[in-house]
Amino acid sequence: xxxxxxxxxxxxxxxxxxxxxxxxxxxxxxxxxxxxxxxxxxxxxxxxxxxxxxxxxxxxxxxxxxxxxxxxxxxxxxxxxxxxxxxxxxxxxxxxxxxxxxxxxxxxxxxxxxxxxxxxxxxxxxxxxxxxxxxxxxxxxxxxxxxxxxxxxxxxxxxxxxxxxxxxxxxxxxxxxxxxxxxxxxxxxxxxxxxxxxxxxxxxxxxxxxxxxxxxxxxxxxx
Ligand SMILES: *[C@@H]1O[C@H](CO)[C@@H](O)[C@H](O)[C@H]1NC(C)=O
Ligand SMILES: *[C@@H]1O[C@H](CO)[C@@H](O)[C@H](O)[C@H]1NC(C)=O
Numbered sequence: 065x066x067x068x069x070x071x072x073x074x075x076x077x078x079x080x081x082x083x084x085x086x087x088x089x090x091x092x093x094x095x096x097x098x099x100x101x102x103x104x105x106x107x108x109x110x111x112x113x114x115x116x117x118x119x120x121x122x123x124x125x126x127x128x129x130x131x132x133x134x135x136x137x138x139x140x141x142x143x144x145x146x147x148x149x150x151x152x153x154x155x156x157x158x159x160x161x162x163x164x165x166x167x168x169x170x171x172x173x174x175x176x177x178x179x180x181x182x183x184x185x186x187x188x189x190x191x192x193x194x195x196x197x198x199x200x201x202x203x204x205x206x207x208x209x210x211x212x213x214x215x216x217x218x219x220x221x222x223x224x225x226x227x228x229x230x231x232x233x234x235x236x237x238x239x240x241x242x243x244x245x246x247x248x249x250x251x252x253x254x255x256x257x258x259x260x261x262x263x264x265x266x267x268x269x270x271x272x273x274x275x276x277x278x279x280x281x282x283x284x285x286x287x
Contacts, residue, residue: 093184093221093242094162103127104152104159114244115152115159130155136236137169142284144174144229152244165240170195170229176237178226179250184243186219188227193235199225224251257287 095113103123104115118127130150137146151164158164164184168176170193188197190211197217198208210230211217219225221242229235255262256278267278 094160094244096162097160099160101157102160104156106153106156115156117159118156128157130157133165133167133238136234137167139169139171139174139234142286143177144171145169145176145227147176147248151241151246158244161244162242163240164244164246165238168227168237168239170227170235170237172229172231172233174229174235176227177250177252178224179248180222180224181219181241181243181246181248182222184241184246185221186225186239186241186246187216188219188237188239189216190214191236191238193229193233194231195235195237196228196230197225199223252281253285253287256281257285261287 099117101120101123102114102117105118106115108116110116132154133148133150135148137148139146146169147166148169149164149166150158151166152158155164168188170176190213192213195211196208197211197219198206199219200206201220201223209215209217219239227235227237255267261282264275264278267273268275271277
């Protein structure tokens with residue numbers, strides 16, 4: 065004789081909890097891949113979320129290899145820093161895998177200026193030097209730390225952050241991201257050097273400053 069098991073009906077508030085809270089508990093970045101490999105065909109004429117896969121018979125070991133982070137970046141610029149990226153556009157083997165990285169070279173006193181990665185959280189390790197890293201939350205709280213070689217720091221997705229070389233020599237920082245294309249918005253260039261430019265009125269009113277200050281910033285950013 066079969067035993068009938070009657071499950072108790074879950075209380076209404078539990079169902080509500082599942083519906084309302086579970087989706088917001090997800091801190092996902094890129095969606096999961098649907099196959100082992102999907103080396104990006106960056107030249108495909110169709111546009112999808114990510115890139116179409118190049119045909120399997122064309123895939124080689126070199127598609128999963130990238131040596132573009134070997135060399136020190138040229139830090140001779142206004143910020144004294146150079147970010148060399150290894151995202152899906154540089155390294156098509158990352159397509160659909162939800163990861164990427166870059167190298168940040170900082171000259172003495174150099175800064176990777178305040179910026180955000182809209183698509184990714186960042187975890188980064190200092191390889192050389194002494195670096196002040198910090199981010200600001202949506203509650204406007206600033207969290208920061210001075211890091212030495214071997215130390216790592218995490219930047220939650222989308223939050224504005226920076227890296228400043230506070231050591232005696234050069235510094236090297238290797239950040240990794242939970243997105244194949246973390247995206248970057250550098251506040252200074254986003255606001256003062258966009259194409260076409262944001263109207264001066266927006267910036268004078270938004271920052272409570274004179275037009276002179278704005279043209280000064282624009283010219284220093286080479287815009
Ligand atoms: C895309 O096109 C460029 C030149 O137009 C070529 O060098 C590159 O190999 C192509 N990439 C792929 C994945 O087909
Ligand atoms: C580094 O960049 C500066 C400024 O663009 C340039 O003048 C210089 O030649 C570059 N140095 C090297 C080694 O490429």
